[in-house]
Ligand code: G
């Protein structure tokens with residue numbers, strides 16, 4: 001891996017290869033605000049120090065995969081373009097500057113005593129095995145997806161991510177299952193203010209986790225808040241090796257537009273649909289969604305499955321995975337390991 005990513009998001013970038021334009025949005029008053037604009041690569045090169053020239057053009061000359069490029073500007077500042085291609089000829093990502101992610105001291109990042117992650121198994125419908133977990137924040141005995149308001153979003157996301165990565169690493173080792181993955185929920189705010197790409201990279205390196213072992217669950221809420229930023233932040237996470245999961249599909253919080261714009265790895269179908277399994281129209285819709293998932297190269301997970309006997313029907317409709325009380329409730333790390341071994 002190249003040198004650690006800096007943590008400070010300065011804005012976003014959008015490469016339109018067809019037109020040869022790089023659109024940079026940088027917040028005013030930030031270190032790199034003078035990079036904002038709609039650039040040709042030639043024009044941008046004039047701001048770049050000698051040794052760094054040509055690098056960005058090279059990074060953008062691919063037509064798929066991650067884009068990671070560090071440049072020294074002629075004013076002495078370093079900037080990193082981190083992102084990925086969303087389609088042929090079009091890439092998006094974040095502009096990062098500042099300090100590299102510091103050494104992680106898990107003790108310092110622990111959430112408060114009333115807020116701990118719990119892990120709900122995700123089951124393969126092919127053989128009934130646990131394939132991964134979703135980390136959920138449990139607060140005063142109840143699980144929540146969105147963080148409680150008295151906690152700072154960003155701190156919560158970091159905490160959840162650090163704890164979940166630590167747990168994932170223990171589970172993979174303890175159960176000798178190097179195929180296990182962990183889903184972590186991100187709210188719109190966490191995503192758009194994200195220092196997470198650098199953290200994800202540090203955790204993947206620190207715990208020796210392979211690509212897509214950590215998977216970020218996003219809903220369309222993120223896109224509604226600030227679409228450009230949400231897309232850029234998601235692509236930056238993809239560039240460092242995180243998987244992307246579209247959560248709550250079918251509820252009105254996750255739409256086709258968001259699906260069209262982002263190369264998700266996996267789709268989670270909301271319990272609002274899955275609990276009506278067996279109704280003719282619902283089954284047609286579910287079967288069509290799993291077909292869509294397959295055609296877009298995504299796996300599909302049925303959420304909120306409460307009846308064990310639904311497993312066969314879900315499999316017949318093309319679902320890969322299921323999650324819900326029928327299989328297991330969220331549990332702490334110790335129980336998760338026992339569950340895997342049992
Ligand atoms: O949308 P998302 O996947 O983030 O939702 C996860 C939430 O659903 C958690 O709060 C979790 O506790 C809850 N949950 C998990 N399994 C079930 C289930 O089988 N039934 C119901 N009603 N809720 C569930």
Ligand code: MN
Nearest residue numbers: 134185217247
């Ligand atoms: Mn979720």
